[in-house]
Amino acid sequence: MSMAVSPATALGVDIGGTTIKVGRVASDGSLTDTRTVPTPRDPHVLAEVIATEVDRTPEPVIGVVNPGIIDERTGVVTFAANLGWRDLPLQAILERRLGRRVVLGHDVRAGALAESLWGAGAAGDMLFMPLGTGIASALVLDGVVRGTGWAGEVGQVLVADPDHPGTRVPFEQIASASALAARYAAATGSSDVSAGARGVLERLADGDPVAAEIVRTAIDTLADLLADTAGLLGPVPIVLGGGLAEAGDAVLEPLRAALVQRLPGELRAPLRAAVLGSWAGCLGAGALALELRQERR
Amino acid sequence: MSMAVSPATALGVDIGGTTIKVGRVASDGSLTDTRTVPTPRDPHVLAEVIATEVDRTPEPVIGVVNPGIIDERTGVVTFAANLGWRDLPLQAILERRLGRRVVLGHDVRAGALAESLWGAGAAGDMLFMPLGTGIASALVLDGVVRGTGWAGEVGQVLVADPDHPGTRVPFEQIASASALAARYAAATGSSDVSAGARGVLERLADGDPVAAEIVRTAIDTLADLLADTAGLLGPVPIVLGGGLAEAGDAVLEPLRAALVQRLPGELRAPLRAAVLGSWAGCLGAGALALELRQERR
Numbered sequence: 001m002s003m004a005v006s007p008a009t010a011l012g013v014d015i016g017g018t019t020i021k022v023g024r025v026a027s028d029g030s031l032t033d034t035r036t037v038p039t040p041r042d043p044h045v046l047a048e049v050i051a052t053e054v055d056r057t058p059e060p061v062i063g064v065v066n067p068g069i070i071d072e073r074t075g076v077v078t079f080a081a082n083l084g085w086r087d088l089p090l091q092a093i094l095e096r097r098l099g100r101r102v103v104l105g106h107d108v109r110a111g112a113l114a115e116s117l118w119g120a121g122a123a124g125d126m127l128f129m130p131l132g133t134g135i136a137s138a139l140v141l142d143g144v145v146r147g148t149g150w151a152g153e154v155g156q157v158l159v160a161d162p163d164h165p166g167t168r169v170p171f172e173q174i175a176s177a178s179a180l181a182a183r184y185a186a187a188t189g190s191s192d193v194s195a196g197a198r199g200v201l202e203r204l205a206d207g208d209p210v211a212a213e214i215v216r217t218a219i220d221t222l223a224d225l226l227a228d229t230a231g232l233l234g235p236v237p238i239v240l241g242g243g244l245a246e247a248g249d250a251v252l253e254p255l256r257a258a259l260v261q262r263l264p265g266e267l268r269a270p271l272r273a274a275v276l277g278s279w280a281g282c283l284g285a286g287a288l289a290l291e292l293r294q295e296r297r
Numbered sequence: 298m299s300m301a302v303s304p305a306t307a308l309g310v311d312i313g314g315t316t317i318k319v320g321r322v323a324s325d326g327s328l329t330d331t332r333t334v335p336t337p338r339d340p341h342v343l344a345e346v347i348a349t350e351v352d353r354t355p356e357p358v359i360g361v362v363n364p365g366i367i368d369e370r371t372g373v374v375t376f377a378a379n380l381g382w383r384d385l386p387l388q389a390i391l392e393r394r395l396g397r398r399v400v401l402g403h404d405v406r407a408g409a410l411a412e413s414l415w416g417a418g419a420a421g422d423m424l425f426m427p428l429g430t431g432i433a434s435a436l437v438l439d440g441v442v443r444g445t446g447w448a449g450e451v452g453q454v455l456v457a458d459p460d461h462p463g464t465r466v467p468f469e470q471i472a473s474a475s476a477l478a479a480r481y482a483a484a485t486g487s488s489d490v491s492a493g494a495r496g497v498l499e500r501l502a503d504g505d506p507v508a509a510e511i512v513r514t515a516i517d518t519l520a521d522l523l524a525d526t527a528g529l530l531g532p533v534p535i536v537l538g539g540g541l542a543e544a545g546d547a548v549l550e551p552l553r554a555a556l557v558q559r560l561p562g563e564l565r566a567p568l569r570a571a572v573l574g575s576w577a578g579c580l581g582a583g584a585l586a587l588e589l590r591q592e593r594r
Contacts, residue, residue, distance in 0.1 A: 069563075127529075137529060146438070150563050151531035157524050158559045168558060171528070228525040231451035231468070232424075232434060234444055261465060262455045266366075266447050 011057050012286030013050055013064045014107060014279075015039060017082030017133075020046075021279060022053045025063075025286020029118030031279060033057075043088055047097040054098050061101045063110070063289030064094060065281050067136075070106040072148045077104075103288045108152060109145045110284025111276070112138035115239055116145070117287055119276040125236045127229055129154070130274070131222075132242030135172040139233075154225060162217045171225065175218045177243030183214045197243045201250050218244075219251070223258035230259075230267040241274035248273060308356045309583030310347055311404060311576075312336060312363045314379030314430075317343075318576060319350045322360075322583020326415030328576060330354070340385055344394040351395050358398045360407070360586030361391060362578050364433075367403040369445045374401075400585045405449060407581025408573070409435035410442045412536055414584055416573040422533040424526055426451070427571070428519075429539030432469040436530075451522060459514050468522065472515045474540030480511045494540045498547050515541075516548070520555035527556075527564040538571035545570060 012031075014021040016039060023034040035053060040046050054062060068080030075091025077083075091104040112128035115121045121128070121140060129137040135155035139146045155172030162174070163183075173179050177197035184190070184200045187210050195202070203211035226238060244251050256271055276283055309328075311318040313336060320331040332350060337343050351359060365377030372388025374380075388401040409425035412418045418425070418437060426434040432452035436443045452469030459471070460480075470476050474494035481487070481497045484507050492499070500508035523535060541548050553568055573580055 139529065141438075141443070147531055149531055152529065153531070153564060154525070154528035156561050156564060157528040158561075224521070225525050225528070227454050228451070228522050229529060231454040231522070232436065232449065232526060232529070234446055234448035234450070264453050264455075267450060267453060 009059055010286045010289035011054060011059045011062045012282040012284070012289065013053070013062060014110075014281035014285055015046070015064065015066045015083070016107075016281075017067065020049065021282040022050075023279065023282045023286070024057060024059070025283055025290065027290050029114070029283065031283055031286075034279070034282075039083070041084055043085065043090060043093055044097075047093055050094060051097050054100065059100075059289070061103065061289040062094070062098060063103045063105060063285035063287070064090070065105040065107040065110040065285040065288070066090065067107045067134075069149055069153070070104065070109075072105055072109075075102070075104040078149065103285075105285060105288045106136075106138070106148075106152075107281040107284075108136040109138040109147065110288055111241065111274075111280035112140050112239075112284070113145045113287045114276055114280045114283035115241070115274050116140045116143060118283065119280065120239045120272050120274050121237070125233070126239055127226075127233070127236050128239045128241065128274070130241035130280075131176050131244035133176065133178045135176045135242075139236075157225075159221055159224075171221065175222045175225075175244075180214055180218060180244070184211060187214065198247065201247050205250070215251075216254075219254050219258050223255060223262055226255075226259060226271075227262035227267075230263055230269055235267050235269035237270045237272070239272055239274050241276075241280065245273040246277075306356055307583045307586035308351060308354050308359045309579040309581070309586065310350070310359060310361045311407075311578035311582055312343070312361065312380070313404075313578075314364065317346065318579040319347075320576065320579045320583070321354065321356070322580055322587065324587050326411070326580065328580055328583075331576070331579070336380070338381055340382065340387060340390055341394075344390055347391060348394055351397065356397075356586070358400065358586040359391070359395060360400045360402060360582035360584070361387070362402040362404045362407040362582040362585070363387065364404045364431075366446055366450070367401065367406075369402055369406075372399070372401040375446065400582075402582060402585045403433075403435075403445075403449075404578040404581075405433040406435040406442045406444065407585055408538065408571075408577035409437050409536075409581070410584050411573055411577045411580035412538070412571050413437045413440060413442070415580065416577065417536045417569050417571050418534070422530070423536055424523075424530070424533050425536045425538065425571070427538035427577075428473050428541035430473065430475045432473050432539075454522075456518055456521075468518065472519045472522075472541075477511055477515060477541070481508060484511065495544065498544050502547070512548075513551075516551050516555050520552060520559055523552075523556060523568075524559035524564075527560055527566055532564050532566035534567045534569070536569055536571050538573075538577065542570040543574075 012025045023031045069078040077088040094102045126140040137152040158168035161167045161169045180197040180200040309322045366375035374385040391399040423437040434449040455465035458464045458466045477494040477497040
């Protein structure tokens with residue numbers, strides 16, 4: 001699927017649960033002409049909204065990324081809970097409406113590609129894991145983003161429920177940024193979850209024991225997964241994104257300490273925060289359109 | 298490193314802690330002229346022993362595999378606890394003595410290659426994990442065995458010690474075949490560990506509650522790792538080898554049940570026992586020499 005002449009810029013479109021991020025992505029990672037529009041749930045209305053944005057640009061190839069279960073080979077959104085889509089041939093719908101080539105990707109795998117090219121990723125291998133509303137991961141091996149479909153759905157792995165021994169809950173209900181806020185609200189009977197993970201981390205800094213316990217559980221659960229990752233792949237650099245990673249050392253330092261408990265020195269990988277922030281997916285969408293560095297198996 | 302003409306057969310040499318397995322490996326996976334000789338610890342004596350075997354054969358390329366931490370790029374054994382070797386340039390030592398090209402590999406990664414080509418592996422992706430004296434794993438992606446060095450050293454990941462809450466032990470001290478025997482002996486004060494994992498599984502079948510608890514802990518610990526693997530990679534087929542997998546459904550069935558508790562249906566991968574047995578490493582050594590299907594990064 002390589003092109004005779006690679007375009008110098010491509011349009012990146014990151015479809016989120018509430019907003020669509022659009023921007024022009026250049027091959028040096030610069031992002032210009034950014035726009036944010038509300039996400040319509042009807043895919044044909046969505047195509048109209050994207051067409052309005054696309055009509056303003058000369059780029060011949062559009063990269064579009066989406067959360068959920070994506071089959072990059074066929075351009076189909078297998079399942080997207082946030083958007084209520086199932087087996088939606090989004091690439092074909094958009095290509096028909098836009099009259100341009102569309103490359104469909106997964107938001108987290110595209111974000112990993114962007115971090116690998118222009119962000120926190122070293123050359124070579126990387127595990128990228130945004131800890132946001134949910135949790136998914138993407139593996140970059142030899143500079144190529146691997147996997148499709150259910151690959152990286154670590155957030156759906158069922159782990160021991162700390163509140164109900166003997167039962168299990170999805171990993172992302174313990175270790176995501178949303179989970180911190182939700183679990184704090186549940187534990188304290190507070191309805192104020194508006195402060196989010198940041199609020200819980202602030203309360204932790206103020207010595208709140210409930211916040212401390214919730215953050216400790218999240219970090220231990222995350223460390224269990226990352227230790228297994230290191231065992232399987234060796235000491236591959238880990239790049240954490242999303243709301244929890246934005247807290248920086250307040251999360252990264254205890255997480256490093258938890259990994260020291262779980263790994264011999266030779267298996268301990270560099271652990272750092274993502275640098276591209278909430279536009280990583282849009283940048284990655286542009287990267288997909290500019291140059292295919294993700295597998296299409 | 299491809300050759301102008303691939304040889305139809307190659308010599309495979311699998312250096313174990315106590316014996317060396319030697320055999321002629323054909324590109325269809327047939328294994329002939331097999332021999333087993335004791336392993337000398339001195340690498341130069343080892344080279345002499347291997348030379349005696351090699352002198353009997355016409356093969357121009359010899360595949361040699363070793364346990365421990367292997368750097369396939371440089372042909373160096375970084376560390377092999379069983380053999381007492383550290384930073385040993387084994388490939389160069391053997392090439393000098395044998396006067397033929399030697400391809401050095403890791404025993405488990407080579408075993409994965411053999412299972413992938415001629416055994417339990419499906420085309421495409423596979424996680425191979427022998428549960429023997431220790432535990433290491435190898436990842437086959439798109440038919441290529443990935444990784445080098447510390448990749449696959451899952452046995453060294455430190456997990457919760459069921460006997461001493463608050464402390465951790467290497468994963469392989471809970472979930473390997475040797476661990477079952479050793480933990481049963483420790484729990485019962487019995488010095489009879491000669492029956493090995495098989496003996497513990499027989500006692501489990503006879504209703505022995507100590508054996509049941511030890512096997513249950515091993516399976517739970519193993520399932521935690523395999524669930525994380527599925528989250529990271531998607532539902533990649535899992536092939537278990539070594540003494541524990543030879544027990545077949547006595548281990549595989551409860552392991553499958555433990556994975557059902559930990560994974561949504563879409564992340565559950567086929568789980569099966571290896572089929573090549575203890576000669577997988579020798580076969581894989583031959584496969585490395587015949588055709589490079591393992592990365593040399």
